[in-house]
Amino acid sequence: MERMIEKANILIEALPYIRKFYGKSIVIKYGGHAMVDEALKSSFAEDIILLKYVGINVVVVHGGGPQIGEMLKKLGIDSKFVSGMRVTDKETMNIVEMVLAGSVNKEIVKLINKHGGKAIGLSGKDGNLIKAKKLLITKQDDFVKTSEIIDIGHVGTVESVNINVLKSMMENFIPVIAPIGVDDNFETYNINADLVAASVAKFLKAEKLILLTDVPGVLDKNKNLISSIKTSQIESLKKDETLTGGMIPKIDACADAVFGGVNKAHIIDGRIKHSVLLEIFTDSGIGTQVVAG
Ligand SMILES: Nc1ncnc2c1ncn2[C@@H]1O[C@H](COP(=O)(O)OP(=O)(O)O)[C@@H](O)[C@H]1O
Numbered sequence: 382m383e384r385m386i387e388k389a390n391i392l393i394e395a396l397p398y399i400r401k402f403y404g405k406s407i408v409i410k411y412g413g414h415a416m417v418d419e420a421l422k423s424s425f426a427e428d429i430i431l432l433k434y435v436g437i438n439v440v441v442v443h444g445g446g447p448q449i450g451e452m453l454k455k456l457g458i459d460s461k462f463v464s465g466m467r468v469t470d471k472e473t474m475n476i477v478e479m480v481l482a483g484s485v486n487k488e489i490v491k492l493i494n495k496h497g498g499k500a501i502g503l504s505g506k507d508g509n510l511i512k513a514k515k516l517l518i519t520k521q522d523d524f525v526k527t528s529e530i531i532d533i534g535h536v537g538t539v540e541s542v543n544i545n546v547l548k549s550m551m552e553n554f555i556p557v558i559a560p561i562g563v564d565d566n567f568e569t570y571n572i573n574a575d576l577v578a579a580s581v582a583k584f585l586k587a588e589k590l591i592l593l594t595d596v597p598g599v600l601d602k603n604k605n606l607i608s609s610i611k612t613s614q615i616e617s618l619k620k621d622e623t624l625t626g627g628m629i630p631k632i633d634a635c636a637d638a639v640f641g642g643v644n645k646a647h648i649i650d651g652r653i654k655h656s657v658l659l660e661i662f663t664d665s666g667i668g669t670q671v672v673a674g
Pocket residue numbers: 412413444446593594595596598599600601623624625626627628629631
């Protein structure tokens with residue numbers, strides 16, 4: 382009996398959070414280890430379905446960088462990155478779209494449906510969901526004081542997200558979105574998934590953005606977790622090189638969401654079972670939260 386009451390107590394602990402987030406939207410970027418480990422895949426699907434059944438409007442945006450890399454390797458094509466973005470010529474774009482909107486997207490839809498949810502797979506092309514524009518990267522040379530614009534092909538940023546299409550899908554389904562966009566001329570673009578998740582959260586006026594990754598969150602130089610970051614601290618963390626590599630687009634995505642009106646953005650460890658529930662339904666949460674200030 383004691384154990385049963387303990388179970389009830391654990392359920393009741395979630396009540397204030399269920400009340401807080403009932404009817405609100407939460408956008409989750411799914412990627413990294415949580416997307417390949419079988420036990421973690423199941424726990425992720427269960428978390429997402431539970432959120433939906435307690436009345437939280439959950440949207441999943443997925444990555445797939447490693448899966449694209451594998452496919453390109455099989456085809457004998459090298460992966461090249463500039464500022465964390467994959468250089469994407471026309472041939473690479475076709476492969477990126479095949480992997481993201483094809484196999485990865487459908488695998489996640491199947492995963493959620495297999496666990497009893499109702500997921501629907503979308504790419505930015507479906508219903509013109511994600512309007513993109515071409516990304517041009519500016520490379521500064523502070524020494525000789527020049528700047529050069531680098532064209533990395535079919536790589537985009539998000540201009541807008543068609544909220545009407547998304548909301549109509551959210552009424553009955555859990556949308557699972559592949560990070561592909563189209564411009565006014567229906568050119569296809571490959572977009573960093575963290576940036577897509579942030580834009581979806583912003584346009585949806587979501588309560589939270591959660592980015593799953595393979596580290597405990599943002600770490601300081603002594604490898605200790607920084608549990609909370611204010612947007613005003615980000616520049617100095619970049620300058621002193623606490624934040625490098627893949628963490629830069631992630632923190633930029635969090636800042637973009639928070640500046641765009643999303644209450645909190647979180648970078649959490651997808652290697653922890655039920656990491657999404659632990660973040661949403663506990664006081665302390667896990668990982669790093671990014672807040673305005
Ligand atoms: N301060 C930091 N704290 C944690 N990770 C960092 C930090 N700076 C750079 N990183 C790097 O960022 C990586 C996460 O980015 P990325 O590999 O792009 O993640 P994902 O594939 O999950 O989108 C970490 O594995 C780590 O190598």
